[in-house]
Amino acid sequence: MDETILPHDTRDPGRQVFDITDDEIKEWVDALLAKTDNVVLLFDCCHSASATRQVGAPTVPTAART
Structure with a gap:
């Protein structure tokens, strides 16, 4: 199932x-990652679901975000 x-x-x-x-986003990110390790995605969305979040990826504690 595609999400858009x-x-x-x-x-x-x-x-x-x-x-x-x-x-499509995955293809673009993969192409960028072939050239650099520094890729940042910024989604200005009211609901972005998981965007590109990975299970087990490091997170920033809520208190550190302020």
């Missing part, structure tokens, strides 16, 4: 779909 993000201009009058799938 919907850019502001995700639909046009011709009813074309411009959603960005999680698979």
Whole structure:
């Protein structure tokens, strides 16, 4: 099942779909990771689910975020 993000201009009058799938984001990140270890993704979303969070990835305690 694909998950998508919907850019502001995700639909046009011709009813074309411009959603960005999680698979597309993975391809872009993989291409970047082939060139550098420094990749940052910033999602300004009301609900981004897990975005690219990995199980077991280091987290910042809530108290340290303030």
